[in-house]
Amino acid sequence: MEGHLNLTLKIWRQKNANVAGKFETYQVSGISTDMSFLEMIDVLNNRLIEVGDDPVAFDHDCREGICGMCSMYINGRPHGPNRGVTTCQLHMRSFQDGETITVEPWRASAFPVIKDLVVNRSAFDRIIAAGGFVSVNTGNAQDANNLPIPKDDADEAFAAAACIGCGACVAACKNASAMLFTSAKISQLALLPQGKVEAAKRAEAMVAQMDEEGFGACSNTGACEAECPKGISLENIARMNREYFSATFSSK
Amino acid sequence: MAWLAKSxxxxxGKKLLMAITGLFLISFLVIHCGLNATIFLNDGGKAFNEGAEFMAHNPIIRTMEIVLFGGLLLHIFDGLRLWLDNKKKRPVAYAVVDGAANSKWYSRSMGLLGTLLLLFLIIHLKHFWYFSRLTNNLTETHTLYNEMQVVFTSPIVVAIYVLGCISLGYHLLHGFQSAFQTLGWNHPKYTPTIKAIGAIYSIIIAAAFAAMPIAFYFNLIQ
Known part of the structure; x- marks a missing residue:
């Protein structure tokens, strides 16, 4: 049943990366419980534009939970109170009438704030790029079953590849560590025969880039796994450790 | 060897060092706790003093003592280094953090628990290691067992030891299974077993150590 909420929003406002930001408080009323969190911000922004104020800048794209853009730290948790969802899939029925909701950007030195709730996550792109290429034929697609891959391996690789690079793992981690992300990207290739060829070099290069970008180390708290909208498993971090240390002793 | 230093x-790598030294200290605690638990035989410290005598003079044990201090210092140094590094990664803190929603408090507080443990360890080493190794106070008539009886007459000391053991228990509860995860040992076949053994180990070690000062204080053992 659709209901309506009156809410107090404490939203982080910051002009750009070079100036300090601060919280601004806004009141919104008549918010439908069927709205997504982003639609609620849309309503607020419409109102701000009508009165000539600067709307709240936030990242969004697909609004169906697969692009990983909607980075918002809501009431102390990435993507808000529900597990396994991004902010666009978070609905206002998850909140109570009269509630105060605090919205912050991802906070990590590797994710500088561009404006308000928008952060620069290009560090993730550079980690992926550091992984380099995969040696596969670029001609016609080869016949099916030419390269036998056990179903379990394919499933596991696919589960790792489900990572959408949203950065919730970094946002949730007390060390702003990107290990869940990096390990998923290493795993999705390391698990498949095509990825085995460059596995050692890839693990070393991606970990080096991750450190260079200024992400923290892992305390194995498991916060990343719990907050990941795609359910990426901590097993990937263990696999990354195995890949990395075997590369330490085997790469040339 | 630059490649190894880089790694x-x-x-x-910092976490690997933490895991290896941590597991080494975990293995030491088994011996330490096992030997000390002989006080519960209630034989007036006979078995305990014999054990302590052996530990004090066996050349292998004495060598391992140096390795143990090395491992401990490495664990402390590496932990400090990780803490300082990690602190820099989030220059602007969150206004609201709901940590309980996604992780255990003790897994997020290893630095704090480790610091409490270090403070406790300084007191503990002063009480027994310093007394037995670096002074001449240990005699036939005043054994290490007698010294325990003396030290644990103070309720404040007993309280410090119990708090130290609680810190140790929580530190181990996270550290034990965390070390295996860092070593890359995460598999549906054995991870549940590792976690169970880690929990049982942490509770037994913490409870057994805490029971020692309590037993002396309440004269449950003579």
Whole structure:
């Protein structure tokens, strides 16, 4: 049943990366419980534009939970109170009438704030790029079953590849560590025969880039796994450790 | 060997060092706790003093003592280094953090628990290691067992020891299974077993150590 909420929003406002930001408080009323969190911000922004104020800048794209853009730290948790969802899939029925909701950007030195709730996550792109290429034929697609891959391996690789690079793992981690992300990207290739060829070099290069970008180390708290909208498993971090240390002793 | 230094100085390498030294200290605690538990035989410290005598003079044990201090210092140094590094990664803190929603408090507080443990350890080493190794106060008539009886007459000391053991228990509860995860041992076949053994180990070690000062204080053992 659709209901309506009156809410107090404490939203982080910051002009750009070079100036300090601060919280601004806004009141919104008549918010439908069927709205997504982003639609609620849309309503607020419409109102701000009508009165000539600067709307709240936030990242969004697909609004169906697969692009990983909607980075918002809501009431102390990435993507808000529900597990396994991004902010666009978070609905206002998850909140109570009269509630105060605090919205912050991802906070990590590797994710500088561009404006308000928008952060620069290009560090993730550079980690992926550091992984380099995969040696596969670029001609016609080869016949099916030419390269036998056990179903379990394919499933596991696919589960790792489900990572959408949203950065919730970094946002949730007390060390702003990107290990869940990096390990998923290493795993999705390391698990498949095509990825085995460059596995050692890839693990070393991606970990080096991750450190260079200024992400923290892992305390194995498991916060990343719990907050990941795609359910990426901590097993990937263990696999990354195995890949990395075997590369330490085997790469040339 | 630059390749090894590079690997050990990476974010993963620092954790590997933490895991290896941690597991080494975990193995030491088994011996320490097992030997000390002989006081519960209630034989007036006979078995305990014999054990302590052996530990004090066996050349292998004495060598391992140096390795143990090395491992401990490495664990402390590496932990400090990780804490300082990690602190810099989030220059602007969150206004609201709901940590309980996604992780255990003790897994997020290893630095704090480790610091409490270090403070406790300084007091503990002063009480017994310093007394037995670096002074001449240990005699036939005043054994290490007698010294325990003396030290644990103070309720404040007993309280410090019990708090130290609680810190140790929580530190181990996270550290034990965390070390295996860092070593890359995460598998549906054995991870549940590792976690169970880790929990049982942490509770037994913490409870057994805490029972010692309590037993002396309440004269449950003579």
């Amino acid at each position: 050990l100085n990476s974010s993963l």
